Every structure is written in structure tokens, then in C-alpha cells.
Amino acid sequence: MQRKTKTLGEFIIENQAEFKYSSGELSKLINAIRLAAKVVNHEVNKAGLVDILGAAGDTNVQGENQQKLDVLANEKFIQTLKNREIVCGIASEEEDDFISINSQDKQHQNKYVVLIDPLDGSSNIDVNVSVGTIFSIYRRVTDIGSPVTLEDFLQPGIRQVAAGYIIYGTSTMLVYTTGHGVNGFTLNPAIGTFYLSHPDMKFPETGKIYSINEGNYIHFPQGVKDYIKYCQMEEGDRPYTSRYIGSLVSDVHRNMIKGGIYIYPKSSLNSDGKLRLLYECNPMAFLAEQAGGKASDGYGRIMEIHPTELHQRVPFFCGSPKMVEQAESFMAKYA
Numbered sequence: 001m002q003r004k005t006k007t008l009g010e011f012i013i014e015n016q017a018e019f020k021y022s023s024g025e026l027s028k029l030i031n032a033i034r035l036a037a038k039v040v041n042h043e044v045n046k047a048g049l050v051d052i053l054g055a056a057g058d059t060n061v062q063g064e065n066q067q068k069l070d071v072l073a074n075e076k077f078i079q080t081l082k083n084r085e086i087v088c089g090i091a092s093e094e095e096d097d098f099i100s101i102n103s104q105d106k107q108h109q110n111k112y113v114v115l116i117d118p119l120d121g122s123s124n125i126d127v128n129v130s131v132g133t134i135f136s137i138y139r140r141v142t143d144i145g146s147p148v149t150l151e152d153f154l155q156p157g158i159r160q161v162a163a164g165y166i167i168y169g170t171s172t173m174l175v176y177t178t179g180h181g182v183n184g185f186t187l188n189p190a191i192g193t194f195y196l197s198h199p200d201m202k203f204p205e206t207g208k209i210y211s212i213n214e215g216n217y218i219h220f221p222q223g224v225k226d227y228i229k230y231c232q233m234e235e236g237d238r239p240y241t242s243r244y245i246g247s248l249v250s251d252v253h254r255n256m257i258k259g260g261i262y263i264y265p266k267s268s269l270n271s272d273g274k275l276r277l278l279y280e281c282n283p284m285a286f287l288a289e290q291a292g293g294k295a296s297d298g299y300g301r302i303m304e305i306h307p308t309e310l311h312q313r314v315p316f317f318c319g320s321p322k323m324v325e326q327a328e329s330f331m332a333k334y335a
């Protein structure tokens with residue numbers, strides 16, 4: 001007998017009961033993200049066809065060149081979430097400030113805020129390599145009925161109620177958690193439906209892949225340099241294989257399936273690393289932990305950091321638990 005494959009829509013409805021006191025708002029929010037993912041997927045897929053390649057000629061708050069698809073993905077996600085009146089606030093890599101959302105009849109009644117990296121790995125678009133979207137969801141901490149404040153966004157990762165990513169790869173997948181494990185859904189582009197293809201995803205305890213931009217080696221802290229040498233040493237199951245796409249989502253996705261570690265350390269060039277705590281590291285950390293992995297800044301748990309800024313950067317070590325622990329032990333020698 002053929003097994004019936006569950007769609008993401010069915011999965012969301014079935015699992016709504018997992019949330020105590022839930023009014024269905026979070027389910028509606030995940031549904032809105034599912035819709036936005038399909039819209040952005042469509043844009044990413046035709047990137048080579050139409051004139052949306054290349055820089056938009058603008059820079060974002062962090063002085064980075066914005067790609068046209070960065071802007072487009074940002075617009076699509078914000079528009080979809082706004083139109084559905086499902087969140088009270090959004091923060092995005094591409095927006096200097098958070099956006100407060102209100103409508104006549106809702107009067108700030110929604111209780112969730114979303115933080116997004118609308119297009120991750122955007123420098124890969126021009127060369128047809130996988131990119132992604134990352135999202136993180138919190139319950140607001142300020143009173144319902146009032147506009148959101150920065151406080152609602154500056155919450156430690158352990159308070160996330162859901163997080164996930166979309167990977168626009170050889171196939172498009174949506175992978176997310178609501179704190180009950182990690183599930184991955186693959187898009188059937190012919191009918192625009194996501195199917196549960198990767199139930200209960202788990203990082204292997206250890207692995208053989210290390211992912212780091214080794215071009216920056218000279219600038220890395222000694223602990224990271226030592227760990228890289230350890231990965232390359234011929235001993236036991238080593239040397240490991242080096243794999244670095246330069247798109248956090250794709251690198252972590254591969255390592256979650258195959259076993260591995262992703263590292264973006266601090267360096268003598270940038271003292272806090274490159275990746276952003278709130279919409280890159282925290283959501284990936286929540287997913288990693290829910291999949292039996294670990295996420296650290298080299299010394300401690302990412303999700304326990306108390307954020308002070310919307311676009312705060314942090315060093316990031318994420319992957320198979322044994323490998324992250326090993327890297328942390330090298331870091332500790334020079335702490």
C-alpha cells in the first residue's frame with residue numbers, strides 16, 4: 001500500500017494541539033511564512049531569466065551592498081506578513097529599524113514578532129548557488145494593545161517559540177521547529193505544495209565536515225587555528241573534509257544531514273564575527289539544538305546571550321554536538 005505523504009498544511013493543523021493555550025495564531029503565522037516562501041522561491045528561480053541580477057545600487061544599515069533579490073525577498077516577506085495581519089512587529093536584516101504593525105480592527109492585538117534574514121547567502125545568487133531565508137518568532141513582552149518596542153525584539157534565543165529556514169536549492173525546502181523537534185518539507189513546484197520529506201531531523205553526534213572561510217585563517221583566534229589544524233590532522237577519523245558554500249543556511253543544512261560543524265569566528269578584522277545574533281544565529285541555534293546539535297559563540301550557548309542591539313553580531317559555532325564541544329575545548333585554552 002502506498003504511504004500517504006503529509007503536506008505542510010496538514011502538518012500545521014495536526015500539530016496545533018502541541019501548543020497549550022494556542023489560539024491558532026502561530027499556525028496562521030507559519031502558514032503566512034509558507035506562502036511568502038513560495039513567492040520568494042518563484043523570484044529566486046527566475047533570477048537568471050529576468051533582469052533582477054546584480055546590485056540594487058543601495059546599501060543597507062550595515063554598509064553592505066544590497067542585491068536586488070535581497071530587496072525583493074524583504075518586500076515579499078514583510079508584505080505577506082503585513083497583509084495577513086498576523087504579527088505585531090517585524091525586524092529584518094534589510095531594515096535599519098523594526099517595523100510596528102497595526103491595523104484599524106486589530107489595534108495591536110497580535111502577540112508575535114518575527115525577525116528575518118530575507119535572503120541569506122545573497123552573494124551566491126549571481127552564480128546559481130543555493131540561498132536561503134531565516135526566520136525567528138517570539139511572543140512580545142510588552143502589553144498587547146500598545147505598539148511594539150525594541151524590547152520585544154531583544155529577547156534571548158531561549159525564548160523563541162518557533163524558528164526555521166527556507167533553502168532555495170536543487171529543491172526548495174522549508175525546515176522549522178516550534179520546540180518539538182525539527183521537520184523538513186520539500187516543495188513540489190508543479191503544484192506549489194510542501195510535503196513532509198525529512199521528519200524529525202537530527203544532527204549526527206559527530207561528523208567529518210568542517211565549514212569555515214579558511215581564507216581568513218591569518219585573522220582567526222588561536223583556538224580556531226588550532227581546531228582547523230586538528231581537523232586536518234591524520235588521526236582516527238581525521239582528516240575531515242572541508243566544505244564551505246558561503247551561505248549559512250546551505251552549510252548548516254548540509255551539516256545537519258551529513259554531520260559537521262559550521263564556524264564563523266571573530267577575527268582580528270571583526271571582533272564579533274560577521275553573523276547576526278537575532279535573525280541568523282539564534283534561529284539556527286534553536287533548530288540545531290532541537291535537532292540534537294549545539295550552537296555556541298565559542299565559549300557558551302548562543303541562545304542564552306542577552307541581545308543589546310537589533311543588528312548585533314556574534315561568533316558562531318554550530319553543528320554536531322561532539323564537534324562543537326571539541327572546538328569549544330580548543331577555544332577554552334586561550335580564554
Ligand code: AHG
Binds near residue numbers: 093122248
Ligand atoms: P547575507 O547574505 O544574509 O548577508 O549572509 C551571508 C553570510 C552567511 O550566509 C555566510 O555563511 C557568510 O555570510 C559568508 O561570509 P564570508 O563570505 O565572509 O565567508
Ligand code: MN
Binds near residue numbers: 119
Ligand atoms: Mn545572512
Ligand code: MN
Binds near residue numbers: 093119
Ligand atoms: Mn541576508
